[in-house]
Amino acid sequence: MSRKITFLTLFLWLMTVTFPVIAQQKTDTTYTFRFVPQKDMFYVPWNGNDTELARLLECIENNKATILDGKLPLLVDGYCNSLGGEAENLATAKIRANRVKSELIIRAKIKEENFITRNHVTEGDFVTVRLTVPVKGTAVTDAEAEARRKAEAERLETEKRAEQERLAEEQRKAEEEARLAAEKAEAEKTAQQNKLTDTPSETKITNDYHFSLHANLLRWATLTPDLGAEWRICPSWSIAVNGSWTSLSWSDKERRYALWEVAPEVRYYMGEKKAWYLGAMFKAGQFNYKLSETGKQGDLMGGGITAGYQLRLNKSLDLDCNLGLGYLNVDFEKYEVIDDVRVRRGNETKDWYGPINAGVTLVWKLF
Template identity: 55%
Template sequence: MFKKLLMTLVLWAVVYPLVAQTQGDTIYHFRFEPGNDGLYTAYRNNGTELTRLLSCVVQNKEAILAGTIPILVDGYCSSLHDEAAARAIARIRSNRVKSELITREGLSEACFTTSNHTSGGDYVTVRIAIPAQPSESGPEQQAEAEKRAEQARLEAEQQRLEAEQQRAEAEAQRARLEAEKQRLEAEKQRLEAEKQRLEAEKQRLEAERQRAEAGHPEHDPYHLALRANLLRWATLTPDLGIEWRIAPAWGLMVNGSWTSWTWDNNARRYALWEVSPELRWYLGKQKRGYLGLLYKAGQFNYKLCGTGRQGDLMGGGITGGYQLRLNRALSLDFNLGLGYLNADYEKYITIDGVRVRRGNETKEWWGPINAGVTLVWKIK
């Protein structure tokens, strides 16, 4: 807008000296209603201005048709927010005024230099640069006037070209803004889709967590498992067992141990077998902790020093423990049993490789009767 105002002032500075040397009125104003492109003669003295303009054209028609007197037409429209629409209205308004001169006085489009603007108001101005008569000025003054008129026409044409350039730049800017808007909208949609995906993933993980807390069969699917007490194996006593989960919360288990070792020319002996059935009740949502009832029976033969002991043992008690899951197939079972054991045995010594009996004894025990760190392999 500043550039347009500056060019208007420059044009006026060039035309004003010429106007001062012309005869009659050379600037005419035609007012238009905001947003309207109709030229109404009854509106704001438009009829009077049109009569004055036609009179001037009649007096200088020959020079106008010859091209020595230019008619400068400037159309304005500032009542619309859209620049393209405002420029189109300004162009139509200029054409309305030119049509009056073309149809009434037989002028052609070549007689006009037209510029259209999107600021400054809602009107059309017509400027006619009429040089001084030869009787009033010499050849030099007439040549100067013609030079100024041509300069004014060139300035007007330059102003029109700059206005066209500004319009092109504005359209390019609007295109860039529209492209940026579409890019931002696409980015917004992508972020919204990513948000929905993350929300779905969050819901899936929450569902998995709830299934884990509820003891879903997926986390404890076995019905049959093999067992090996690693503590017994560490004492060179092979131990194996089997468990049958008759229900999600109930299990029936049987463990067995056996070993037989002699050394120092049969002077030392360590032999044992045991059978331990157990009924378990699994607790909690994940069924990892448990309580159980244990029964134990077996025989033993120990001779680790001078006197050996050989006999039977029997007892039972309560057990408790926890299963730590390693993967889908393996777990570690930590357990401890408390209760009562009864052992009836005979003492003996060995003389020349022959066992010699030294009496019988019976012992009773209250306290820990079983302990284990058991590897559980779920086979079904």
């Protein structure tokens, strides 16, 4: 009997000593909210999130006064590891945590300062909210609340500093990329300018002159001196005039070849190099041919369309190849020479449609 009394007394003493210690302990309650991998939207009805949210709101309501006083912060941890890089995972974890906090702020009427937030790039795709709820009859001391507020302030300062460093690094990279792009563009521009300098005949306008003299080499080859001039009004338009004259006789003047012609022309130059052209030409002149017993002497007049191309030889010389098609009217008389006297043998008039001019002309650009 004495042993039973002694054992009961010892048990009561242990309970007296141990119970206050147990009463001062705190219980941690964790609530987990699941997220779709690679997404940051908070779907409340999905994967049991609605049940967890209801439990958490009930716990907040039961401890709301303590939470609002700052003595019982909500510990929020955001997680993400389903994206490619650490920075992307950390940013998504932060967004997820903020979405959960926004839901609690709206539904439970609490404030941002009532949370302590941390974000992680490991473990999975979820957000946890943890409360260290004291057992009934105990309270969080002012020192503990102050320590928690200080820890939260330090955390926010660290996150702010990290965000500033990240932005500074992104700006530095952007400036470096812009500098490299500018250097590349400048190098390409310089190379293009060098190319233009090295190949002027391919890139500059071939006919960059204002006034030039012409000599039709085909006419000279037939012993018919031919000279002309061209005034370049602008890069696309010019006015030209050509003249030919010759007077030859042989076999004691029994044979004769004489003529003169004047051919004014308006030209329009085309293309990037202004080398091809189309023109409109008028031609007038007189002739005297006696290459057999019967000679022909008369007038010619007509005109047509010309086309040509100027090939650059050097800075001062071009070679102009051209052809004219159109109409000529020839009015002439036939004659014979008897005892050095011309005897008329009749008149004729002919119309000609076809080539009226051809030339391989040397162009000398004066200025």
